[in-house]
Amino acid sequence: MEHAGRSRANDAELYASVVLFAFAAAAGVGAYRLGLGSVHNPGPGFMPFATATLLALMALGQLVRVVVAPGRGSGAGAFATSRWGVVAIVLGTLFGTGVVFERAGFGIATFLMLVVLFGVVARKRWWVTLLSAALVAAAARFLSRALGMPLPEGPLGL
Amino acid sequence: MDALHSMMLGLGVALQPANLFLCFVGVFVGTLIGVLPGIGPVGTMSLLLPATFHLSPVGAIIMLAGIYYGAQYGGSTTSILVNIPGEASSIVTALDGYQMARKGRAGPALGMAALGSFVGGTVGIVGLMLLASPLAEAALSFGPPEYFALMCVSLVVLTFLSQGSMYKSLMTGLLGLLLSGVGLDMFTGAPRFTFGVNELTDGIGLIPLVMGLFGIGEILGNLEQSTTRQIYETRLGELLPTAGDWLAAKWSIVRGTVIGFFLGILPGGGAVLSSFVAYAVEKRVSKYPERFGTGVIEGVAAPETANNAAAQASFIPLLSLGIPPNVVMAVLFGGLLIHGITPGPLLIQQHPNLFWGVVASMFVGNVMLLALNLPLIGIWVRLLRVPYDVLFPLILFFCVVGVYSVNNSRVDVYLMVAFGFVGYLMQKLGYAPAPLALAYVLGPILETALRQSLALSAGSFAIFFTRPIAAASMAVMAVLIAAQIVSELRRHR
Amino acid sequence: MTNTSSRIAAVALLTLLATAGVAAPRAAAQEAFPTKPITVWIGFPPGGATDILMRALAEGAEKSLGQKIVVINKPGAAGAVATAELAKAKPDGYTIICNTDTPVTRSPHLRDVEYEPFRDLAFINRVGLFKVVFAVRADSSHRTWRDVVEWARKNPGQLTFGHPGVATTPALVMTRIAAKEGFTYRNVPFAGDGPLTTALLGGHVVLGGGSSVSASSYVQAKRMRILLVNDRAGLDYAADAASFEKAGYDVESTTSVITFGPQGMPRPVVDRLAKAFNEAAKTETFVNVARKSEVTVGEPLTGQALADWLRKVSANYEALIKEAGLYKSEKK
Numbered sequence: 001m002e003h004a005g006r007s008r009a010n011d012a013e014l015y016a017s018v019v020l021f022a023f024a025a026a027a028g029v030g031a032y033r034l035g036l037g038s039v040h041n042p043g044p045g046f047m048p049f050a051t052a053t054l055l056a057l058m059a060l061g062q063l064v065r066v067v068v069a070p071g072r073g074s075g076a077g078a079f080a081t082s083r084w085g086v087v088a089i090v091l092g093t094l095f096g097t098g099v100v101f102e103r104a105g106f107g108i109a110t111f112l113m114l115v116v117l118f119g120v121v122a123r124k125r126w127w128v129t130l131l132s133a134a135l136v137a138a139a140a141r142f143l144s145r146a147l148g149m150p151l152p153e154g155p156l157g158l
Numbered sequence: 159m160d161a162l163h164s165m166m167l168g169l170g171v172a173l174q175p176a177n178l179f180l181c182f183v184g185v186f187v188g189t190l191i192g193v194l195p196g197i198g199p200v201g202t203m204s205l206l207l208p209a210t211f212h213l214s215p216v217g218a219i220i221m222l223a224g225i226y227y228g229a230q231y232g233g234s235t236t237s238i239l240v241n242i243p244g245e246a247s248s249i250v251t252a253l254d255g256y257q258m259a260r261k262g263r264a265g266p267a268l269g270m271a272a273l274g275s276f277v278g279g280t281v282g283i284v285g286l287m288l289l290a291s292p293l294a295e296a297a298l299s300f301g302p303p304e305y306f307a308l309m310c311v312s313l314v315v316l317t318f319l320s321q322g323s324m325y326k327s328l329m330t331g332l333l334g335l336l337l338s339g340v341g342l343d344m345f346t347g348a349p350r351f352t353f354g355v356n357e358l359t360d361g362i363g364l365i366p367l368v369m370g371l372f373g374i375g376e377i378l379g380n381l382e383q384s385t386t387r388q389i390y391e392t393r394l395g396e397l398l399p400t401a402g403d404w405l406a407a408k409w410s411i412v413r414g415t416v417i418g419f420f421l422g423i424l425p426g427g428g429a430v431l432s433s434f435v436a437y438a439v440e441k442r443v444s445k446y447p448e449r450f451g452t453g454v455i456e457g458v459a460a461p462e463t464a465n466n467a468a469a470q471a472s473f474i475p476l477l478s479l480g481i482p483p484n485v486v487m488a489v490l491f492g493g494l495l496i497h498g499i500t501p502g503p504l505l506i507q508q509h510p511n512l513f514w515g516v517v518a519s520m521f522v523g524n525v526m527l528l529a530l531n532l533p534l535i536g537i538w539v540r541l542l543r544v545p546y547d548v549l550f551p552l553i554l555f556f557c558v559v560g561v562y563s564v565n566n567s568r569v570d571v572y573l574m575v576a577f578g579f580v581g582y583l584m585q586k587l588g589y590a591p592a593p594l595a596l597a598y599v600l601g602p603i604l605e606t607a608l609r610q611s612l613a614l615s616a617g618s619f620a621i622f623f624t625r626p627i628a629a630a631s632m633a634v635m636a637v638l639i640a641a642q643i644v645s646e647l648r649r650h651r
Numbered sequence: 652m653t654n655t656s657s658r659i660a661a662v663a664l665l666t667l668l669a670t671a672g673v674a675a676p677r678a679a680a681q682e683a684f685p686t687k688p689i690t691v692w693i694g695f696p697p698g699g700a701t702d703i704l705m706r707a708l709a710e711g712a713e714k715s716l717g718q719k720i721v722v723i724n725k726p727g728a729a730g731a732v733a734t735a736e737l738a739k740a741k742p743d744g745y746t747i748i749c750n751t752d753t754p755v756t757r758s759p760h761l762r763d764v765e766y767e768p769f770r771d772l773a774f775i776n777r778v779g780l781f782k783v784v785f786a787v788r789a790d791s792s793h794r795t796w797r798d799v800v801e802w803a804r805k806n807p808g809q810l811t812f813g814h815p816g817v818a819t820t821p822a823l824v825m826t827r828i829a830a831k832e833g834f835t836y837r838n839v840p841f842a843g844d845g846p847l848t849t850a851l852l853g854g855h856v857v858l859g860g861g862s863s864v865s866a867s868s869y870v871q872a873k874r875m876r877i878l879l880v881n882d883r884a885g886l887d888y889a890a891d892a893a894s895f896e897k898a899g900y901d902v903e904s905t906t907s908v909i910t911f912g913p914q915g916m917p918r919p920v921v922d923r924l925a926k927a928f929n930e931a932a933k934t935e936t937f938v939n940v941a942r943k944s945e946v947t948v949g950e951p952l953t954g955q956a957l958a959d960w961l962r963k964v965s966a967n968y969e970a971l972i973k974e975a976g977l978y979k980s981e982k983k
Contacts, residue, residue: 016587027336040617044343044350047605055332086381091575097558098571117551204697208706301855345840347761347817347977356735360727480865481845485696492698495943502868613839614811
């Protein structure tokens, strides 16, 4: 089946190739600045530079292929089914948990994390959410103390 | 036979009630630790190290060793159930193991993993008993040029692993190589790509990378379907591998054991190498290579057998020569020192009780592990029937706690989140994560070996071709590449 | 009273109360230190020499302090990563680190680190000193250190020398020795003592310089011959090994294990900890572990005296690092 012009699948491929190329190029520049040394006496930047260059070339090759022969993409509309909201909330929650982990203590941090995940993403009823989150966090706190694992205790000793 | 005599001596030590108990504690804790993502045997062993002060040396080592190979059994559990490799050597198990779980065959996958581990572990112990000395000496002949050549071959083999586009696998592999360069340069002490972040001075860390890429990435992908959909099909009644499974996997187990044992002796990366080489070999010799990655039993049997054989083999450099080949063995090294035993070439001679006691306890331990893990399969399978919208927050919870507890570092959590996002994108775009993770592990070994070799030879590349093992490996690599090109050409004919 | 004066009085009163509020708990803490478990970080993975030393020490110190000691490993850059974090920790004496002196005396010269060792850290005590040895394989044609030097002079740039890392004592010391003796060599770094020993035993490098931790077992097994050691007392299991002193090398080769914490720890707290550790160093557990790890305990060195000594060591290493061409400003 012929695709006339760019389909959404190819858009995704295109962006991926561009991002990869940009990343590899940046890495290559950074590696170059570290000092390449010589082939016989490689410096700290040698391997990263070689790797980055290869990657950049391959990304470029893929880019060219997608533009020139748009018929062959990787699956139809790669991101069509993506729920970016969910992705953002989950990743954001995990990140936030990391931020407060030490200051609020492991118990509270994970409690909050579970509240968001159960309540917002999984859309459980509020009391189910609070109860399960509290249970898990408490159980984990208890177990970690019992096993002697040094997890941070927040201001409330949790 | 001398070995038999020594085994009797060893069993006499290992079967003492105190040592039996310690063995059980070790393997039990090890399994638990292996199952929990993030926390690994090293952390646990160090936690228990002070407790071992007051144990007998044999008892202490038996317990610590049990934690290590017990964790190998547990590590495959999370790989199979939730696509989160517990150890670097379980990364490859996730490829087919998780797919089997998705298809409702988690039981057979877990069972095959346990049984393969048992076979690999047991044969590994026999190898350790009979071949420790000669193999240790043989391993010594692997110097930097040999390692470089071996890594070259490995990277080529890596690209055979994944389903889908080899071009993309190569790219992800290169990405992994690139990421492995983050940290301090070993040769000049210069920081590379650390951007002034203190925690990156030692590199990104395998655990955050793997947990993000495999675990979080997978969860994000699954959450696309509404959270009430079943992610795992369930088929009760199939808790163990079927006769058909055994028929298919029997040679995989044999091959895995051999590959695992011999590669596992090599200090540094032995276990990881053995697992994916075993997998790649299976794929190569299989009649249906295109099915690998969709949930084939051989894809679980081979790496699991290999990594347990390798785990046993990794005791060889420590016990025969006093050289710890990896971080875990280093803890055992410390444990021995604490108890007044200097590990070295004379260990076996001077402390036969210790050596043979520990070896015998490994047999006992592997049996215990089988007895522990097989009944657990029923529980794990039932766990998978929990609705996904309850399951995934719990998985994420374990991920966060697990990754934090490795280094008590928040930065690790952030890294995991970042790689979670990357893993999600990769999944959507058809880039396999396994080559990235594996290249990340092998990259430093490759670069170090290259620069060390050139330092040894004062810049001459001839060193790779004049030393027999290195030259042979380079030849193997050339053959592999040629064979791959030929088969690619044939396919497009 | 006028508004202004009552305001001033209020401010004065509040300030008084505030300072009292701040000072009182601190005074109380000093009296009672420690009132809760103490966390000791170790900048190395578990099982290493520093690690087991501290754990052995912790056992004895716990009795003396009356509180548990929790040991946490925070590996990374030979302790520099942990040190950077420690410099920001609360200086109440409950978070300290036991490490080699590398982050204090060497890391700052190799690259820009987030802390200033003598401004941000408070030193508690010195636990012990490691020995550094130079060895060849037992079947090597070099029987003494002079043999090595002579051979290296006659064969410039041919001697392969392996060491456990560019900033380690053997690596740095070798630059000075080679300069003094007038030979050049091939410098091959390894990722620690383990890989170095493998390479040496396998014959991939001719000469190896590393810590002496398990050297005795290799000498006993006749796999290695130790040619040079930095301890003036020599080695009892390798009587032919020359000492730096005898060979005429006056070069900094300290590799010590020290305990320290963030700057600002109250004097009594530091003294209490130092006393506890020094006492713990006399316990049987520690003495055995120290002996097995070939660690010399030496004179107790605490607080300011320790800081002064470290300053000296650091200056010496700065010079060595510059000679080795590894100084931070010379790298891109």
